[in-house]
Amino acid sequence: xxxxxxxxxxxxxxxxxxxxxxxxxxxxxxxxxxxxxxxxxxxxxxxxxxxxxxxxxxxxxxxxxxxxxxxxxxxxxxxxxxxxxxxxxxxxxxxxxxxxxxxxxxxxxxxxxxxxxxxxxxxxxxxxxxxxxxxxxxxxxxxxxxxxxxxxxxxxxxxxxxxxxxxxxxxxxxxxxx
Amino acid sequence: xxxxxxxxxxxxxxxxxxxxxxxxxxxxxxxxxxxxxxxxxxxxxxxxxxxxxxxxxxxxxxxxxxxxxxxxxxxxxxxxxxxxxxxxxxxxxxxxxxxxxxxxxxxxxxxxxxxxxxxxxxxxxxxxxxxxxxxxxxxxxxxxxxxxxxxxxxxxxxxxxxxxxxxxxxxxxxxxxxxxxxxxxxxxxxxxxxxxxxxxxxxxxxxxxxxxxxxxxxxxxxxxxxxxxxxxxxxxxxxxxxxxxxxxxxxxxxxxxxxxxxxxxxxxxxxxxxxxxxxxxxxxxxxxxxxxxxxxxxxxxxxxxxxxxxxxxxxxxxxxxxxxxxxxxxxxxxxxxxxxxxxxxxxxxxxxxxxxxxxxxxxxxxxxxxxxxxxxxxxxxxxxxxxxxxxxxxxxxxxxxxxxxxxxxxxxxxxxxxxxxxxxxxxxxxxxxxxxxxxxxxxxxxxxxxxxxxxxxxxxxxxxxxxxxxxxxxxxxxxxxxxxxxxxxxxxxxxxxxxxxxxxx
Numbered sequence: 001x002x003x004x005x006x007x008x009x010x011x012x013x014x015x016x017x018x019x020x021x022x023x024x025x026x027x028x029x030x031x032x033x034x035x036x037x038x039x040x041x042x043x044x045x046x047x048x049x050x051x052x053x054x055x056x057x058x059x060x061x062x063x064x065x066x067x068x069x070x071x072x073x074x075x076x077x078x079x080x081x082x083x084x085x086x087x088x089x090x091x092x093x094x095x096x097x098x099x100x101x102x103x104x105x106x107x108x109x110x111x112x113x114x115x116x117x118x119x120x121x122x123x124x125x126x127x128x129x130x131x132x133x134x135x136x137x138x139x140x141x142x143x144x145x146x147x148x149x150x151x152x153x154x155x156x157x158x159x160x161x162x163x164x165x166x167x168x169x170x171x172x173x174x175x176x177x178x
Numbered sequence: 179x180x181x182x183x184x185x186x187x188x189x190x191x192x193x194x195x196x197x198x199x200x201x202x203x204x205x206x207x208x209x210x211x212x213x214x215x216x217x218x219x220x221x222x223x224x225x226x227x228x229x230x231x232x233x234x235x236x237x238x239x240x241x242x243x244x245x246x247x248x249x250x251x252x253x254x255x256x257x258x259x260x261x262x263x264x265x266x267x268x269x270x271x272x273x274x275x276x277x278x279x280x281x282x283x284x285x286x287x288x289x290x291x292x293x294x295x296x297x298x299x300x301x302x303x304x305x306x307x308x309x310x311x312x313x314x315x316x317x318x319x320x321x322x323x324x325x326x327x328x329x330x331x332x333x334x335x336x337x338x339x340x341x342x343x344x345x346x347x348x349x350x351x352x353x354x355x356x357x358x359x360x361x362x363x364x365x366x367x368x369x370x371x372x373x374x375x376x377x378x379x380x381x382x383x384x385x386x387x388x389x390x391x392x393x394x395x396x397x398x399x400x401x402x403x404x405x406x407x408x409x410x411x412x413x414x415x416x417x418x419x420x421x422x423x424x425x426x427x428x429x430x431x432x433x434x435x436x437x438x439x440x441x442x443x444x445x446x447x448x449x450x451x452x453x454x455x456x457x458x459x460x461x462x463x464x465x466x467x468x469x470x471x472x473x474x475x476x477x478x479x480x481x482x483x484x485x486x487x488x489x490x491x492x493x494x495x496x497x498x499x500x501x502x503x504x505x506x507x508x509x510x511x512x513x514x515x516x517x518x519x520x521x522x523x524x525x526x527x528x529x530x531x532x533x534x535x536x537x538x539x540x541x542x543x544x545x546x547x548x549x550x551x552x553x554x555x556x557x558x559x560x561x562x563x564x565x566x567x568x569x570x571x572x573x574x575x576x577x578x579x580x581x582x583x584x585x586x587x588x589x590x591x592x593x594x595x596x597x598x599x600x601x602x603x604x605x606x607x608x609x610x611x612x613x614x615x616x617x618x619x620x621x622x623x624x625x626x627x628x629x630x631x632x633x634x635x636x637x638x639x640x641x642x643x644x645x646x647x648x649x650x651x652x653x654x655x656x657x658x659x660x661x662x663x664x665x666x667x668x669x670x671x672x673x674x675x676x677x678x679x680x681x682x683x
Contacts, residue, residue: 021608025349032356035371039363048633050363053626054370057355064349071345078342078609087401088603091575092596095394098579099592111579115572121401124568134572141580151231151584 090121106156188535204244212252354618395602435484443492
């Protein structure tokens with residue numbers, strides 16, 4: 001195979017981002033193999049045991065990592081579109097805020113915050129519209145899923161009030177019922 | 179005859195009022211979610227899995243059947259009215275369907291897609307009912323090594339055989355296999371790759387991974403493209419009804435599409451896309467109106483849409499009879515089964531025939547409901563398509579996190595959701611396929627079990643894997659499916675393969 005050598009264009013430079021992918025694969029291969037070593041230490045009697053497949057996977061990952069290095073050096077990875085980082089950060093920030101506030105404020109407020117931040121990432125700046133909408137929509141979903149389908153969604157002050165309000169409403173409609 | 183009786187019994191289960199209601203909720207939710215741009219059937223099923231958590235297994239699987247078929251219908255609506263298909267299996271539909279919509283023939287395009295999907299769904303589901311018992315009888319003789327060989331074949335066809343790079347397909351697969359190692363080893367109780375975190379002992383949830391990769395990864399990717407690729411919804415003008423000429427030009431493509439799609443779906447050969455491309459090529463060759471192709475030929479919508487749905491029903495053959503998922507959607511459905519402690523496979527047909535046949539019958543009923551519901555409700559679905567992007571994607575993430583919070587609101591699980599979401603974004607940026615990750619996660623541990631069982635029987639002799647004729651044939655096929663495309667690509671003949679790329683499901 002001599003043609004690839006001839007066809008190779010001079011402007012093809014090593015693809016650094018693809019080299020990072022290769023490095024990640026090699027590191028993961030190392031971690032899997034290291035962990036398999038610990039498992040193998042614990043189970044000595046079986047030749048084919050819980051450590052066997054992890055070793056195989058680690059070897060394959062390492063092989064794929066080296067293959068990726070080769071393709072990265074040859075510039076074989078497809079061209080990538082330029083990525084805008086700012087919207088990604090808004091969205092990741094929104095998800096982090098949701099995780100952080102979930103226990104404190106309950107499902108609706110935490111998810112409403114996430115909703116507003118994600119919408120902001122897509123360019124919707126009218127937070128006075130998105131935040132209330134997100135909170136109300138999440139509260140309705142909480143009612144349907146937590147009350148109707150008894151899914152365990154974390155409750156906060158808003159959910160407690162909603163639950164009480166609903167209970168009061170039910171007892172109004174059906175006196176002596178709930 | 180036996181099959182017919184079982185199917186009638188199944189229909190008896192499926193038409194119970196409660197089950198009809200579940201099916202109705204399933205098809206409505208499935209269509210509503212599937213119609214949203216950027217959401218394919220795999221994500222539809224993953225997002226709606228939590229809805230079924232608290233139902234009994236029978237009811238929830240029936241709702242599931244509705245969601246699955248509904249998601250497929252919704253996807254075709256999106257690709258006809260928007261030029262950005264929500265799922266790769268609808269790319270071909272978008273080729274001609276969107277052109278028809280722009281020419282003011284959106285109504286007939288939607289109609290031929292809906293009726294074609296119905297015809298294909300009907301025939302393919304009946305074919306499923308008749309083929310399944312036969313495969314089951316065959317599969318009962320399978321030992322661990324045959325299963326292992328079958329899974330290796332599925333790994334290769336899902337990851338490396340199609341798409342534009344063997345390397346990237348295999349990397350995706352091995353990411354999935356690595357994630358599959360996490361947790362307690364089922365045979366010895368050893369914990370692997372858990373790093374002392376108790377939350378990881380149960381392993382990575384398939385739904386968490388799928389929702390993160392498909393919903394969060396896709397959202398991040400779309401956001402990072404900035405304001406590029408503005409979408410415009412084509413209004414449905416004129417009559418929804420197909421003319422006599424439309425019918426005359428549609429019915430043969432429907433049948434041909436079904437004939438092409440079902441076997442491809444039923445074989446462990448990857449996703450529904452492949453069938454739709456074949457069907458499109460066939461219709462283009464057979465048509466009497468070749469000049470219309472590329473400008474809105476109705477055959478180019480009718481055939482591929484039928485192939486798409488027939489192939490979706492086809493993937494249920496390996497899923498139900500062998501427990502072998504060959505698409506991301508099937509992988510998530512398998513996770514849905516496992517949530518109830520049900521393991522699809524030949525034994526399920528003997529141990530729980532009511533459930534299996536109830537499910538197959540529900541597919542038939544869901545199919546009828548869809549064709550009745552969908553055409554009148556097209557106006558509503560079109561309105562869903564006009565939701566502005568910020569609100570749409572914020573809403574998608576609301577539902578995406580809802581599922582994980584509802585299943586397990588631990589910090590670790592939510593952290594995993596975010597981490598896998600970022601991974602899904604990175605995979606998209608570098609053009610790695612997503613489906614092999616999901617299939618690898620669920621099928622990896624199953625393949626390991628079978629391999630270790632086979633090797634335990636042979637006392638560690640690896641040669642035993644090749645001494646069964648069937649296993650040897652399957653492994654040879656797998657090797658061919660890995661090597662031949664790699665050579666084709668190296669010689670620059672990979673375009674055909676990349677056109678057949680399996681992606682969203």
